[in-house]
Structures are given as structure tokens and as C-alpha cells.
Amino acid sequence: MRVLVVEDDARMASMLRRGLTEDGYSVDVASDGFDALWxxxxxxxxxxxxxxxLPGIDGLEVCRRLREAGRWAPVLMLTARSGIEDRVSGLDSGADDYLAKPFSFAELSARLRALVRRGSTARPAVLAAGDLGLDPSTRQAWRGKVSLDLSGKEFALLELFLRRLDEVLSRPVILEHVWDFAYDGVSNVVDQHVASLRRKIDRPFGVQQLETIRGAGYRLRAQPLSLPT
Structure with a gap:
């Protein structure tokens, strides 16, 4: 297995090269974004x-350019920033997982093994369910030919639902992926934002696609249902 480590800190890069080599990987190291892309x-x-x-272009831009070029190798992003918005930005750019510094090498190794097992299957640039679509790279969403004006949280919610079509997502799961752990599970913040999202993606178009599953959570259907007129 061949791994590319992109790290400008020489000591960190050396530690990662040594540890991954001991784990049996063949390791290349790039010290900046341009070298990584090449x-x-x-x-x-x-x-x-x-x-x-990174100097030059940061890791988010490197990841975006890799995906735009059709390079789908799993990306584990390292960041000193642990806020939810930074994590969302990393995942939106095309990263598969993130790890906040400081970290233990054992955890990095375990996460990398999981990503390698998953493989590098090509992923669509646009997420869609029926005529409802979303492009994470351009931050645009639409229903048919109508552009949807979504807030940041509404966009993140819709992306989560589109990535997990026909799956019932509980409130705690939604909180974990769209907010952070400071919110408790009994808060109605999820219900409020889902209701707001539904008012934008379903009701104006006379359809029902984002469903409430009583006692369980919410589900986005792969195809919308037409509401009676």
C-alpha cells in the first residue's frame, strides 16, 4: 500500500513516515500543496x-483539486482546528475523515487502515434524489430548475440526508453530524431546522420527500411523493 503524507512540519512528517513504514506502507512525503498535487x-x-x-495552497484546496482531477484515494485530513465548522469544511472539500492534533499515532494508524479497507471508489460530484440536487463543491442546491436559498445548517442537513437516502436518522445522529456535542439530545434545534428545510425543499413544490418518522427521527426518500391538491 502506498501512502502520500502531505505535511510541512519536518518533525511531524518524519514521525509519520517512520510510523507508517513500520506499519508496512510505502510512504512518499510532500512538504507543500503544489508538491502534493504533482x-x-x-x-x-x-x-x-x-x-x-500548508504553505502555498492549504489542505482544503489540495483536496478539492484532487477530487476535481478524479483522484479518489481516501484522504485523512490532519488539523489543529477541532471546531465543527472546520470539520464540515474538510469533509465538504472531499476528505473522508479528519483527525485533530495532537493525536496518537495508534489512532491515526487505525483510521488509515479503515479508509484503505473502504477503498477509493469514485464518488459523484453532485448528490441527487429525484429532481432534488446538491453540489457540495459549489455550495448550490436546487429542486428541478429552481435554485434553493439555504442557510449553512440547512445545507449541511440536506447534504447529510442526501448521503444517507431512505435511512431513518435519529436526532442524536443528526446533531452529531451537523452540530457539535455541546447540544443535548432533547434540544429541539433539529426539529426547528428540519422544519425550515422542509418549507424550502418540499412545500413550495407540492411534494413530500423529507419525512418525519414518529418516535425515530427523519428520512429523505429517494423519490418525492406528490401531495394532493
Missing amino acids: RASEVEYDSVVLDLM
Whole structure:
């Protein structure tokens, strides 16, 4: 297995190279974003360990460009920022997982093994369910030919539902993915934002696609149901 480590801190890069080599990986190291993009264009890596803060172009931009170029090797992003918005930004750029600094090498190794097992299957740039669509890279959403004006949280909610179509998502699961752990599970913040999202993606179009599953949570159907007129 061949891994690309993108890290500008020489000591950190050396530690990662040594540890991953001992784990049996073949390791290449890039010290900036431009070098990373060049290496990834020349070699089919099995995974990429990518620092967020890099000279030149940062890790978010590197990840976006990799995905735009059709490079789908799993990306584990390293960041000194642990806020939910930073994590969402990393995942929106195309990263598969994130790890906040400081971290233990054992955890990094375990996360990397999980990503490598998952493989590098190509993922669509646009998420869609019926005529409802969303493009994470451009932050645009639409129903048919109508552009949807969504808040940041509404966009994150819709992306979560589109990635997990026909799956009932409980309130705690939604909180974990869209907010942070400071909210408790009895808060009605999820209900309020789901209701707001439904008012924008369903009601104006006379359809029902975002459903409330009583006692369980919410589900986005793969295809909308027409409401009686």
C-alpha cells in the first residue's frame, strides 16, 4: 500500500513516515500543496494523509483539486482546528475523515487502515434524489430548475440526508453530524431546522420527500411523493 503524507512540519512528517513504514506502507512525503498535487498526478496512491495548514495552497484546496482531477484515494485530513465548522469544511472539500492534533499515532494508524479497507471508489460530484440536487463543491442546491436559498445548517442537513437516502436518522445522529456535542439530545434545534428545510425543499413544490418518522427521527426518500391538491 502506498501512502502520500502531505505535511510541512519536518518533525511531524518524519514521525509519520517512520510510523507508517513500520506499519508496512510505502510512504512518499510532500512538504507543500503544489508538491502534493504533482505527486498525486503521477502516482495512484492508496490513501493520503493531508495536513490542513500548508504553505502555498492549504489542505482544503489540495483536496478539492484532487477530487476535481478524479483522484479518489481516501484522504485523512490532519488539523489543529477541532471546531465543527472546520470539520464540515474538510469533509465538504472531499476528505473522508479528519483527525485533530495532537493525536496518537495508534489512532491515526487505525483510521488509515479503515479508509484503505473502504477503498477509493469514485464518488459523484453532485448528490441527487429525484429532481432534488446538491453540489457540495459549489455550495448550490436546487429542486428541478429552481435554485434553493439555504442557510449553512440547512445545507449541511440536506447534504447529510442526501448521503444517507431512505435511512431513518435519529436526532442524536443528526446533531452529531451537523452540530457539535455541546447540544443535548432533547434540544429541539433539529426539529426547528428540519422544519425550515422542509418549507424550502418540499412545500413550495407540492411534494413530500423529507419525512418525519414518529418516535425515530427523519428520512429523505429517494423519490418525492406528490401531495394532493
